[in-house]
Amino acid sequence: MADIKNILLVGVGGQGIILASKILAKGLMSVGFDVKMSEVHGMAQRGGSVTTQVRFGEKIYSPIIGKGQADILVSFEKMEAVRWIDHLKKDGKVVVNDYEIPSAPILIGSAEYPKGIVEELQSKTNVTIFKAADIAKGLGNIKTMNIVMVGALVKAMGIDNIDWEEVIKNTVKEKFVDINIKALRKGMEQI
Template sequence: MVKSILLVGVGGQGTILASKLLTTGLMEAGYDVKMSEIHGMSQRGGSVSSQVRYGDKVEAPVIEVGGADILVSFEKMEAWRWLKYLKPTGKVVVNDYQINSMPILAGKFDYPDGILEELANKVPTTVVNAAKHATELGNPKVMNVILLGTIIKSMGLETIHWEKIIRDNVKPKFAELNLKALAVGMSLV
């Protein structure tokens, strides 16, 4: 059986790194894995998505509309934007974090209110405050690894040797911090 994980966010949030760590762990665990990334205007604060599909045999890397088992959103409006990709039985993990887009910053639109409530009314939703936890750990940049931890726990992937994956793929001076961030993320789900 193939499982599909959709990670979405805004450029600079570490969405791509989280998906690469996830993909590496899944491959090392023996799964057939396909990953695709859409960067869009990521360097300008635009939407970013990574699609990770794994199982015994994965034919295509792209998740179709209505095909994601889990949607993990690094920014709350992105969760709403990508919701149509979730399976009817899927679940959402959303970071309670707001990044204003250029039209909002320019005063052309207002950031919509009530996104988290709307999500919770439509699908099973877990809201996390990864920014708060990352700041408590001493580095806001580990927000992405906290969210990776929520994926691992939500998808039942705890038996993969994540410590090795982290140590092999992040700079040694940040390994311990990232391992703590991973543990925090797993505890939030």
């Protein structure tokens, strides 16, 4: 694959987006791609917006994805998908975790969580929406939600031929390897 692929992962602080990006970057590098990654996590510890941009191909010069350039947008929280949709290519794909994390204005009652997000996304783009949090809870650990999303991403991008299980073994703590491999497999089943 000589062309460049752009992946934008978005969500809220504490959802494991940066770990997901690191797993993704390691896997892509393991098969010889040049990979550049950028992350923004300003108020991440307080539930703020978190984004990571992963670009891969034969040779990558910049980690930044501009508006209209993402091949795939992976949203760990559904309101974030709407916030970042303008970065998606016209023929791009969107993978969304049907999960809500209320922002500070919503929590204090000065705003309401927007309704109709799923329907709006479905009317505008090629989108797969599923409940990664429910899948992770079913596995026994909600914190594996990020790896469920990684599984869906690699399947949606057609990069599931990489040994992602080995990447997980080499990235997460040993006591969490088995549950994260199960989460990866469950995520792949969603696409």
